Each structure stands twice: as C-alpha cells, then as structure tokens.
Amino acid sequence: MTFQDSFITALGGLQINKxxxxxxxLGIVIGVAAIITVMSMGQGAENLILNQVRGLGPQTIIxxxxxxxxxxxxxxxxxxxxxxxxxxxxxxxxxxxxxxxxLTPVVIQVAPVTSENxxxxxSIVGASELLVKILDIYPxxxxxxxxxxVRQKANxxxxxxxxxxxxxxxxxxxxxxxxxxxxxFHIVGILPSKGQVxxxxxxxxxxxxxxxxxxxxxxINYFNAIIxxxxxxxxxxxxxxxxxxxxxxxxxxxxxxxxxFHVMTQIDAIERIQVITTILTLFLISVAAISLIVGxxxxxxxxxxxxxxxxxxxxxxxxxxxxxxxxxAQFLLEAVILTALGGIxxxxxxASLSFLVSLILSRIIALEWEFIFSVFAAILGxxxxxxxxxxxxxxxxxxxxxxxxxxxxxxx
Numbered sequence: 001m002t003f004q005d006s007f008i009t010a011l012g013g014l015q016i017n018k019x020x021x022x023x024x025x026l027g028i029v030i031g032v033a034a035i036i037t038v039m040s041m042g043q044g045a046e047n048l049i050l051n052q053v054r055g056l057g058p059q060t061i062i063x064x065x066x067x068x069x070x071x072x073x074x075x076x077x078x079x080x081x082x083x084x085x086x087x088x089x090x091x092x093x094x095x096x097x098x099x100x101x102x103l104t105p106v107v108i109q110v111a112p113v114t115s116e117n118x119x120x121x122x123s124i125v126g127a128s129e130l131l132v133k134i135l136d137i138y139p140x141x142x143x144x145x146x147x148x149x150v151r152q153k154a155n156x157x158x159x160x161x162x163x164x165x166x167x168x169x170x171x172x173x174x175x176x177x178x179x180x181x182x183x184x185f186h187i188v189g190i191l192p193s194k195g196q197v198x199x200x201x202x203x204x205x206x207x208x209x210x211x212x213x214x215x216x217x218x219x220i221n222y223f224n225a226i227i228x229x230x231x232x233x234x235x236x237x238x239x240x241x242x243x244x245x246x247x248x249x250x251x252x253x254x255x256x257x258x259x260x261f262h263v264m265t266q267i268d269a270i271e272r273i274q275v276i277t278t279i280l281t282l283f284l285i286s287v288a289a290i291s292l293i294v295g296x297x298x299x300x301x302x303x304x305x306x307x308x309x310x311x312x313x314x315x316x317x318x319x320x321x322x323x324x325x326x327x328x329a330q331f332l333l334e335a336v337i338l339t340a341l342g343g344i345x346x347x348x349x350x351a352s353l354s355f356l357v358s359l360i361l362s363r364i365i366a367l368e369w370e371f372i373f374s375v376f377a378a379i380l381g382x383x384x385x386x387x388x389x390x391x392x393x394x395x396x397x398x399x400x401x402x403x404x405x406x407x408x409x410x411x412x
C-alpha cells in the first residue's frame with residue numbers, strides 16, 4: 001500500500017466524524033496560537049525597548065548604584081546609596097576620566113504637583129541641561145534652566161505638555177507657579193510633545209535642578225543614577241572603563257566582585273535587554289507548550305476511541321490483505337493530519353491576534369509598537385504540532401495494527 005493510498009484512507013477516516021475531529025484539534029490550535037502570539041509580542045516588546053534605549057544616543061553611559069542584578073536575590077541592590085557628589089567630582093577630573101564630555105546626576109521621584117486649582121501625581125526628574133541634550137527635548141516654550149540654577153539650587157521647573165494640560169488646561173503656564181511637596185517652583189520652560197523617549201515619559205514629567213530635588217524634595221545625599229556622555233562614539237568603552245576604575249578608587253574597592261555600582265553603555269543595555277526578553281519569551285513559550293501536551297493527550301484518547309469504534313473496519317481491511325504496517329500508517333497519518341491542521345489554524349489565529357494587539361498598542365495607546373510575524377515561530381509551531389501527532393498517535397495506531405482480523409470481524 002503506497003503512502004498516497006494511506007493518506008487518502010486517513011483523510012476518509014477523519015471525515016467520518018467531522019465534529020469530533022474539530023474538537024480534537026482545539027488544544028493544538030490554542031497551543032500553537034499561544035506560541036505565535038508570545039513570540040510576536042515578545043519581539044515587538046524587545047524592539048520597542050531597544051528603540052527607547054537607542055534614543056539615549058551611542059555616546060551615552062549610564063551609571064547606576066548597586067551591583068548589576070544577576071537574579072531576583074540581587075535586584076534590591078540597585079536601590080543602594082552608593083553614588084554621591086564625591087563621585088561626580090572625581091569623574092569630572094580629566095586626569096581620572098579622559099574623553100568624558102559631560103555628566104548629570106539624576107534624582108527621580110513620583111510626587112504630587114499642585115497649581116492653584118489642580119493636583120496631580122507625576123514623575124519629578126532632578127537633572128541638569130545634559131538630559132535635554134541627550135534626549136533632544138529642548139523646550140518649545142521658554143528655556144531650560146542653566147548650570148547656575150543647579151549650583152544655586154534654584155526653584156525652577158520645566159514641565160511636559162501633559163502636565164501643563166492637566167494643571168493649566170489651555171492657559172499659558174510659562175511663568176506660572178506650581179508646588180511640589182509644599183515648595184514653590186517657577187515654570188521657566190515647557191517641553192515639546194515627545195511621548196516616551198528612552199526611559200522617560202517626556203510629556204508627563206517635571207524636570208528640576210538635581211540639587212534642588214536632592215535637598216528639598218527627596219532629602220537625600222546620593223543620586224539614583226548618573227548619566228555621562230563621551231566625546232565620541234569610538235571611545236565609549238574606554239571612558240566606561242575609566243569610570244569604573246575611578247569609582248572603585250573613590251569607594252575604596254579593590255576587586256570588581258565588590259563593586260557597589262554598575263556602568264552600562266548602550267551596547268551593554270541592548271545585550272542585557274535581549275537576554276532578558278529571550279529568557280522571558282522562552283518561559284512563556286514553555287507555558288504555552290503545556291496546552292500542546294494536553295491537546296496531544298486528547299488526540300490519543302480520541303484516537304483510541306476511534307480504533308475501538310472502527311474495529312470491524314480494521315478486521316475487514318486485514319481480511320482483504322492490509323498489513324499491520326498499512327493499518328498503523330493509516331491511523332498514525334490521521335493523528336498527524338489532525339495536529340498539522342490544528343497547527344495551521346493556530347498559526348493563522350495567533351498571527352491575527354498578534355496583529356490586532358499590535359494595532360491596539362500602536363494606534364490607540366500610541367506606543368511605537370510594530371507587528372512582527374515570526375517565520376521561525378510558525379515553523380516551530382507546525383513542527384511541534386506534527387511531532388505531537390506522531391508521539392501521541394503512535395500508541396493508538398499500534399493498538400489498531402495488532403488487532404486480530406478474525407476477532408475484529410466478529411466485534412459488535
């Protein structure tokens with residue numbers, strides 16, 4: 001019996017009970033659709049985050065407190081108070097770090113901001129003018145505060161457009177006063193509408209001198225981060241290395257294993273993000289694959305029922321010359337065809353769902369999200385579906401092939 005004959009016979013067997021066949025492949029459809037959706041959304045999220053990181057520019061170096069997190073147990077270390085003014089002073093010395101163009105400490109806190117009639121909670125970012133240079137968010141109204149304001153701990157603020165809209169509506173906010181934690185600030189500039197740029201939501205933040213934020217708003221003597229900029233892209237790695245050596249000296253650290261800070265270039269950030277998103281995607285795929293296993297068990301049960309119901313058919317086919325190999329091939333092909341069909345439907349359904357979610361995120365929520373259809377995910381889903389058919393269809397097919405033709409023909 002040729003493969004073509006076995007294939008045609010298997011299709012005929014599946015058409016005997018179409019509704020049962022549809023219900024049988026439901027678990028496979030859900031599993032494959034979940035794999036397609038997870039991989040598509042995972043790659044979309046990775047691209048979104050990477051684009052935001054690239055928005056900092058290739059010359060940017062980020063210094064954060066605490067050792068670089070290696071797992072959940074070390075994640076809390078990033079909230080340490082290891083970055084202080086003495087570190088900034090040491091880094092600004094050309095003898096310590098050659099090729100460093102400029103840097104700005106960063107202090108971040110979410111706090112209530114009040115105008116005469118409205119109060120909102122938003123992000124307060126303490127920084128210097130370097131932040132707007134890196135993010136390219138120079139005010140379209142007014143000016144950004146100067147380095148002199150930073151030195152004098154001036155009560156000046158630059159606000160995003162969304163903050164302006166919430167607090168002042170359509171009125172002119174330039175020159176007006178706001179209160180942050182009961183301290184009055186003068187609005188000297190309004191940022192352009194930029195949305196999410198790198199790690200900052202420009203439209204919904206208030207920027208003040210980091211010295212003011214540090215002393216009057218947060219009440220701390222350390223920084224949440226330091227953002228530095230190398231003179232050229234070519235020397236970023238060397239500048240980052242000099243920063244590490246300088247901070248180890250100021251902190252009295254004699255071994256990299258004892259670092260209470262971590263330095264991250266754009267390349268480092270991209271690599272770490274890719275590792276994190278890959279691990280998360282693989283984890284979610286493994287969870288989604290459970291439904292494939294459940295679907296496989298369902299297929300095996302249905303195929304066993306089908307073998308029992310078609311016992312006389314099996315006996316008749318053996319009586320007219322079908323071998324055990326022919327019977328086994330027929331039922332094994334039925335299982336593979338079912339799972340492959342479920343895989344194809346799952347690919348279409350998963351791609352459609354991913355496209356719909358991407359459309360919602362990009363059009364309604366206004367994220368720079370792009371729809372990505374992973375050919376690898378489609379091949380993987382279809383391959384796994386076929387493998388499930390082979391594995392879980394083998395036992396029922398084997399049982400069918402071993403049936404005695406005489407007993408099968410007399411089966412009621």
